[in-house]
Amino acid sequence: MDEGLAKETRTSKNKGEVIVGVSGASGVIYGISMVKTLLSLRYKPIVILTKGSLKVGKAEQGIDLVSTMKELTDEVYMENELDAPTSSSSSIVKTLGMAITPCSIRTLAQISSGISSNLLTRTAINMLRLRKRLVLVVRETPLGTIELENALKASRAGAIILPASPGFYIKPKTIEDLINFVVGKTLDALEIDHDVYKRWTK
Numbered sequence: 299m300d301e302g303l304a305k306e307t308r309t310s311k312n313k314g315e316v317i318v319g320v321s322g323a324s325g326v327i328y329g330i331s332m333v334k335t336l337l338s339l340r341y342k343p344i345v346i347l348t349k350g351s352l353k354v355g356k357a358e359q360g361i362d363l364v365s366t367m368k369e370l371t372d373e374v375y376m377e378n379e380l381d382a383p384t385s386s387s388s389s390i391v392k393t394l395g396m397a398i399t400p401c402s403i404r405t406l407a408q409i410s411s412g413i414s415s416n417l418l419t420r421t422a423i424n425m426l427r428l429r430k431r432l433v434l435v436v437r438e439t440p441l442g443t444i445e446l447e448n449a450l451k452a453s454r455a456g457a458i459i460l461p462a463s464p465g466f467y468i469k470p471k472t473i474e475d476l477i478n479f480v481v482g483k484t485l486d487a488l489e490i491d492h493d494v495y496k497r498w499t500k
Contacts, residue, residue, distance in 0.1 A: 312342040316488065317384060317425075319398035319418045321405045322350015325437045325462055326358060328399040331481050333370050339485075339492060341394070344373040344384065346418045350402065377416035384421040387428055395431035395488040396422060399480075400462060403438050403445055410451035426456045433487045435480065437462040458487045468496050 316336055320329035329351070333343045345367045355363030367374045375382040383389040398405060398418065405419060409432075414420035425432040434457050436449065449459045460483060464476040475495075482494035 313340050314394040315342045315344055315392070316394050316490070317344045317346065317390070317396035317421060319346045319348075319396065319401075319405075319422065320351040320363070321348050321398060321400060321402040321418065322354055323400035323402035323405075323437045324354060324358065325400035325435075326351055326355045326363060327477055328435060328437075328462060328480055328484075330359075330363075330366060331477050332397060332399050332484060333367065335478075335481050335485070335492070335494060336490075337370060339490065341490070342373075343371050344375075344393075345371060346375050346377065346382075346384065346421060348377045348405075348416065348418055375417055377418050379417055380420065382417055384424065385417055387424040390421070390424055390430070391428065393425075393430065394490070395433065396425045397433040397435060397484050397488060398422060399433070399435035399484055400437040401434040403436070403448075406434060406436060406445065406452060407448050409434070409457065410448040410455070422457075429456060431488050432457045433460050433484050434458065435460050435462050435484055460484060460487055465498075467498055 318329055318332050320326055336343045352363050355361050408419045409422045414423050422432055453459050462480050464479040470476050479495045485492045
């Protein structure tokens, strides 16, 4: 994404705020791409990172994830910043939705059990309390009985469980095509209009 567009989105009127959480699961590229896509669509991303996500960012992408995100958006918080605005449900009343992408199995378990041990899970639980859209992009495979039960509990509480499972009917030519499919599906779940991936037609 163009750095100029990131700066322009910071200063110009946006379409609304979307919270993007990045946990320590493999696939931090989904979170990075989600933030870039939201900016390109003129939405304001609010980013929450876990300590695990920083390690994965270094291992998978060779990047400092905090610096990468701060180059894109002004609001970047770490999981231990429990005084951040999203820690209170009163500050996210007008937020359009939240996506945790990727969502680790531990994060899924905590959310499904109502455990707000850090800013990421606390914010997610706030979203559920307010009946706002919460999308959990679970990347782990295979899924055991415990993980499936936790996903069911989270779904019953109002979360949308979105496995990071790209479709191949789009005839992907690059890894980016596969990433965009998952990002696009996440945007669909948030009811955000886009043309990130080619939709199925007869």
